[in-house]
Amino acid sequence: MIDKQWASAAEAVADIPDGASLAVGGFGLSGNPMKLIEALHAQGTRDLSIVSNNCGVDDWGLGILLGARRIRKMTSSYVGENKEFERQFLSGELELELTPQGTLAEKLRAGGAGIAAFFTQTGVGTQVAEGGLPRRYDGDGGIAIESPVKEVRSFSLAGTPRDYVLEESIVTDFALVHAWRGDRHGNLIFNKAARNFNPLAAQAGRICIAQVEELVEPGELDPDCIHLPGIYVHRVVEVGTGIEKRIERRTITEAN
Incomplete structure (x- = not known):
C-alpha cells in the first residue's frame, strides 16, 4: 500500500532547503497552495527560485514569501497585481524571467514529460x-x-x-500545488480555475507536495475524473474545506 499522506503542511515542506527551486500552482488567487506557502514562510526558507504564473498580491499567495524577502528569482507570465514585486524588481532586489503564459505552461508540462x-x-x-x-x-x-x-x-x-x-523546459526541485480532492495514492482532482497551472507545476517538480481540501481512500475517486495521476505526486496533506479563499478583484452589480 502506497500511502502518501503527511500529517501536516509543516512536516511536508520541512526538507525544502534554502536556494531550492519551486514550481507553484495557481492562477491569480485561484488554487494557491496557501497552507504550504505559509508553512514554508514559517520555517524561514529563503533564496528561493520560484516558477509560477504570477506572484500573488502583497499579502496573499506567493506575495507572503516575497514580502519577507524569501524569493531570489521569479519566472512568471504576469506580475501586475503586486506593488512590492514592482519595487523589488526595479530596485534590483529581485530577478524576473518574464515568459509568455502559454510558453510557461508548456515549459512545465514538457519538463514533467522528460522533453528537454x-x-x-x-x-x-x-x-x-x-x-x-x-x-x-x-x-x-x-x-x-x-x-x-x-x-x-x-x-x-x-x-x-x-x-x-x-x-x-523547466524542472524544479519541488512543486507545491492545491487540489480539491485527492486520495492517499496521490491521485488529484482540481476545481475550475484552480486547475490552471496546478497539474503542470506538479509534473515539473522532482518532489511534488499537494494540499487537498478533501482526502479520500484509494478507489473512491472516479478514474475518469482524475486530472493528475498519483505517479506525479509524492506527498499529500489534507487542509480541509474551510480554508480561506480570496478573490483577486471582486466585481458586483448594484441592486436595482
Whole structure:
C-alpha cells in the first residue's frame, strides 16, 4: 500500500532547503497552495527560485514569501497585481524571467514529460527571442542581467514555412500545488480555475507536495475524473474545506 499522506503542511515542506527551486500552482488567487506557502514562510526558507504564473498580491499567495524577502528569482507570465514585486524588481532586489503564459505552461508540462526543449512561434520577432529583456536591474536604473538570444529555426507546417523559437523546459526541485480532492495514492482532482497551472507545476517538480481540501481512500475517486495521476505526486496533506479563499478583484452589480 502506497500511502502518501503527511500529517501536516509543516512536516511536508520541512526538507525544502534554502536556494531550492519551486514550481507553484495557481492562477491569480485561484488554487494557491496557501497552507504550504505559509508553512514554508514559517520555517524561514529563503533564496528561493520560484516558477509560477504570477506572484500573488502583497499579502496573499506567493506575495507572503516575497514580502519577507524569501524569493531570489521569479519566472512568471504576469506580475501586475503586486506593488512590492514592482519595487523589488526595479530596485534590483529581485530577478524576473518574464515568459509568455502559454510558453510557461508548456515549459512545465514538457519538463514533467522528460522533453528537454521545444520550438514555438510565440515570441518570434520580439525580445523573447532576440534577447535584451531586463531580468535584474542594478539599483541605479541600469540592467545587471538581461535575457539571452534564443535559437530561431524555420519549419514548414502544412506547406507554410515559419520561424520558431527554441524554449528550454523547466524542472524544479519541488512543486507545491492545491487540489480539491485527492486520495492517499496521490491521485488529484482540481476545481475550475484552480486547475490552471496546478497539474503542470506538479509534473515539473522532482518532489511534488499537494494540499487537498478533501482526502479520500484509494478507489473512491472516479478514474475518469482524475486530472493528475498519483505517479506525479509524492506527498499529500489534507487542509480541509474551510480554508480561506480570496478573490483577486471582486466585481458586483448594484441592486436595482
